[in-house]
Amino acid sequence: MSLLDAATKVRENAYAPYSKFKVGAAIRGKSGAIYQGVNVENVAYPEGTCAEAGAIAAMCAAGETELVEVVVIADSPTPVPPCGGCRQKLAEFGKAEVPVTLATTSGARLETTIGDLLPGRFDMSHMDNV
Numbered sequence: 001m002s003l004l005d006a007a008t009k010v011r012e013n014a015y016a017p018y019s020k021f022k023v024g025a026a027i028r029g030k031s032g033a034i035y036q037g038v039n040v041e042n043v044a045y046p047e048g049t050c051a052e053a054g055a056i057a058a059m060c061a062a063g064e065t066e067l068v069e070v071v072v073i074a075d076s077p078t079p080v081p082p083c084g085g086c087r088q089k090l091a092e093f094g095k096a097e098v099p100v101t102l103a104t105t106s107g108a109r110l111e112t113t114i115g116d117l118l119p120g121r122f123d124m125s126h127m128d129n130v
């Protein structure tokens, strides 16, 4: 299954009763395995957790900590940009050159990278004086 197919398929399982905005994410770990995630909302925090965070959690739960490719898909007029928190989460587990495809269910695609999504990212090197 392609990463886009995996993200498209898992999106159907998004739990988004408040926003009604279903998002699917699929990431490929360095091992080649695919991990999927959806957004999950709740009544106290209707923004919930993002699909990207869900896919990253699935990867960590499986014992992997490096991702090499990302796809995010939603039914929106233009490809949905990951939120700030998800950009930092992606940067935690993927190198700057890792490709990120932002897709819409109607076929639009935006190809970017983790580095382009989070320029000037905070990383371990900033703590070198500690």
Ligand code: THU
Pocket: 016, 019, 021, 023, 038, 039, 040, 041, 046, 047, 048, 049, 050, 051, 052, 072, 080, 081, 082, 083, 086
């Ligand atoms: N959402 C994601 O899952 N990923 C994104 O990249 C943007 C936003 C979700 C969170 C919330 O459930 C809904 O979309 C509206 O913000």
